Amino acid sequence: MTNGGREALTPQAARSLVDSVDVFIFDCDGVIWKGDKLIEGVSEALHTLRSLGKKFVFLTNNSRKSRKQYAKKFSKLGMEINEDEIFTSSFAAAMYLKLNNFPTDKKVYVVGEEGIKEELKLVGYESIGGPEDGKKSIQLESSFFFDHDKSVGAVVVGLDQHFNYYKLQYANLCIRENPGCLFIATNRDSTGNLTSLQEWPGAGCMVSAVSCSVQKEPVVVGKPSTFLMDFLLERFRIDVSRMCMVGDRLDTDILFGHNAGCKTLLVLSGTLYQIIQWPAQLALAGVTTLPALLDPSNSIHPDSYANDMSHFVQLLSQ
């Protein structure tokens, strides 16, 4: 641990890690799957960890689906995971509002996809916006007035493949003009492995776009914010040091681990099998590559790193 992550995980360190941890927190994109493909060896790795008596939960910043929809995705990939073992940034946004007693007579404007809308509905909040506003455009004759719902009390921004100017402007007006309107970001990931072959722009883009126009910073509920850790601690009632965050991004997964005080393991499966390998400087912006991890300008160090889940578990028996 003295080299702070500059050393790859060794068999001894792997065994020591597993002995000292009861709960593993897994990121999903780039760790468990890439797009719709399960990463090779993941099922077997999880099976091994379960047989060693370890518990796990899945913590993803991807807000496109709800927890229930993610459970379906796991099931399609041949893994039976219960929806309450899954924590998404969409869930986090809904919980944030609930815990802060957001009134049910106020609406939420969503710059994001179905996952956010579903989770909001589950806790009793009415949302507008979302995918259907992706079809709306603005007409700019000089007499045109862009109207917005004055009962919107919160704007939640997450990954939105249907992002457009209409939604940006709607969010802008709500945040600027509705008194006390909250500005919540599910997460600020710059990119993500949304399909198996390449990285795609993440929620960080939509959030930055809105933030730049309203000139305000949002409350971030996903990693690296530790908001969701409180749910995990509540669930397992163990000391945080007996948890380990396993992820593929330094600035979300590993930083989350540092902020929360649990152990951290970086896996390189987010980028290891990518077609194009970016140079270190630019790669620091995206999912973590080995050169980016080892680059002197990197200041976020996991306890250690492995190639992928399969590699991690193989080390245990070496």
Added chain:
Amino acid sequence: MLTSRVISPSFLPLPPTASTSSSSFSSLRTILSPFLAKTQLSYTRTSRMASSLTARTAANKLENADELIDSVETFIFDCDGVIWKGDKLIEGVPETLDMLRSKGKRLVFVTNNSTKSRKQYGKKFETLGLSVNEEEIFASSFAAAAYLQSIDFPKDKKVYVIGEDGILKELELAGFQYLGGPTDGDKKIELKPGFLMEHDHNVGAVVVGFDRYFNYYKIQYGTLCIRENPGCLFIATNRDAVTHLTDAQEWAGGGSMVGAIRGSTQKEPLVVGKPSTFMMDYLSNKFGISKSQICMVGDRLDTDILFGQNGGCKTLLVLSGVTSLETLQSPDNSIQPDFYTSKIADFLSLKAATV
């Protein structure tokens, strides 16, 4: 025909510094502090180019207009909120401009609005009954093309445009090949298994400005070019948070589109519009005028006035646009112009007390 000039990069933005979050969330943050991490995000958010030099004294209300007029040779006017609001001329503008011209003053119009080319702006001036030459207009769309000219951007490389027609027209005039623009607004992507988005490896610069046809396709295309094409430039026409597309309300500005691309690449752009001094350097070179002979007149502190201060010229804030007297005098405001007045027509009414 643009002349190619080498402009020193003195206009490049200062290294970004992390800014603290807005105070409007401070009480909420206190309640929720157990839930919110001190996020040391590895990317830096840029601050505006704050004039962090010496503390400036408060702006003076313009009393003696003639004195100011006589002390400079050139007036640079912002357009929105100074000359017009939406499609309406502001009161007294034609007479004021005529008076200044009759006193032999050079007039230049510098706008961050990149949706039109200089030629198209020339038409707008004409429609409003103002006689302004195209050569006197400097929009940020023109600035982007002029910047590429100044660095001898190769004509065999392409420019990907996240922006509107004005940028395309100026690039075309300067002889550059481009991709993107408004038509990419119709392109959709489907994040399906096995889908790979291709991009042109010959793109050597991505220019980002206000774009009402902004969408996910363009964000990804621009991101791929910047991250995968070696040496690809990331240029922003401007970073205005809001803009006045209509005079009835504020609209999310070019800063949003630029913010989105900063979000995915975590790179800072080269900014060619105000408050970067590129356009000031360009026109002072072109017209052979010294900065001390210029007065910048605008309605926005963080673009117009900062532009003038960064450029080292005199600055006059008018209250006919987005900035109120309250905002100017607020303790939160650190940008103090030399003078302020209600509108440029005050040049006609404010005279010296004694002749």
